[in-house]
Amino acid sequence: MTSPPDRLLRRLEWRLGRRLDGRLQGNYRTVWHGAGIDFTDLRLYSAEDDVRHIDWNVTARLDEPYVRQYTEDRELTAWLVIDRSASMRFGREKGKESTATELAVAIARLVSRGGNRVGAILFDNLSHRVIPPRGGRDQVLRIAGELLRPAPRGKPGATTDLSAMLHLAATTTAKRRSLVFVMSDFIGDPGWDRPLARLTHRHEVVVVRVVDPAEVELPDLGMILVEDAETGEQLLVDTSDPLLRGRLAEQAGAREDELAAGMRRAGVSAQRITTDQDMLTVLVDMVSRSGRDRR
Template sequence: MKRNDKLVELLERIRSVELATHRRVQDLLAGQYRSVFRGRGVELDQIREYVPGDDVRAIDWNVTARMGRPFVKEHIEERQLTLLLLVDVSASAEFGSSARDKRDRIAELASALAFSAIETGDRVGLVLFTDRIERFVPPGKGRRHVLRILREILTVEPEGTGTDLVEPLELVRRVQRKRAVVVMVSDFLESGDREVSLTRLQHAMRLTNARHDVIAARVRDPREVELPDVGWLVLEDAETGEEVEIDTSRREVRERYAADVRRQSEELTAALRAARVDALEVFTDEEVGPALLSFFRRRGRGLS
């Protein structure tokens, strides 16, 4: 494909993703984003002497001990939050059995979140990762900045093929001192020892979530959950190249595969719950907007 043709295709993809997400942002998503996140960030305004009627939970016991009389902390809502998108661009994200692969849905989800953030005046940053950090875009504001983020997601040519979910979380802890909303968008598939990977992820999530508000956004394809009955099939690990041939016409094979996938999913859910990280899930054959809106509403009720 010629360079000009590639540029035209890129612009069309950016425009289609922008239209698909921005319409939703204009009505419900931005409002839900604001209600879920804007009230959660607070900064210290002042410490003043206690007066009857103040919430005793706001008492600053250190100052109270020094002064010999009660003082309370007064907080105000942060006027501006930072949204950091940690986007998985490893080889497994290229998989898709429907019209859109996981990379497309990942781009749409990231775009919807980014547009929601700028609608409320927040800043948005981006980390693209595989088994290494591929790209880092510092937080910025405005529509042009969001379009740059979307372009980076759609055009990146990763050097790595594997996945390391811990590396981007460590980067966040190094570079982002002030509290941020951190959304990891990934299929959460890692090669290697599953138990070791989950232990590392849970630890990194817990450390990052202690300072920031971390959310796990999982993008999956239906064929990763349930195999079709199509006879002999070659399954390939997109990140290692390892292949295995199975007979999907046998019901016990399909059931065993589904059970393994279900167990792995439950283990991931348990690890995220232990780290106190909220999660949402989007499949490639469903629209991003309704799934994200449902998550916002559940989170607003404390149910996510």
């Protein structure tokens, strides 16, 4: 009898094979590349170059900007940084936590098929779990098994410390430049943009923001009891009240603007996935965008 992680991985592998194989390039089975460290040559700077690669000593001697070129390391180390706080359990059908789990396992399998290593950092307010990076299908099964375990229940009144999650990611991944996927609903304490910016300075970071449609537009369900997943506060509301729905829509819009501003300050563009979307369609879009960015 197969285990739940194995059943999940087999289902995703079948769908990955059908949807993504034609989009991957050559024998190197992932569009995400490693980051090389071996210096090979110098060339004149062009507008598309990363300014961090400018060789300032040579530039000063020749009075023209030159950049250092490196041999690309085809081995990739990827990290999955996954928010498992209480708010991630929200969702009417397939919740945010389930959506993040499926996407994380699919990414882990896609990356590992190129012979690369993948690790995971599972974070909540009570504890965190670090799975060191390794290669192979067994490693993906290990990550899937940890994600399928129920996350511990947080203390009432506590909100998610997103800064702590991103600081943990930065310290855990400090040894080697990596590809880091950050998956969260970004519901929690403010101030996360600075540690996210520090993480992006060191690594290639892909931010995936997981959203449930009911968080953006409240459905008309009549009188319901709503509960704040982070604080445990409960409130009886009339969802058919147009004034209430209007106020909530304004608040949701303001929060979207605030999150977008935070992402801009951190220098990243977040990939938004909703719980009613097809997860592999989102993954195909991420692969396509990554391929375009590298041209």
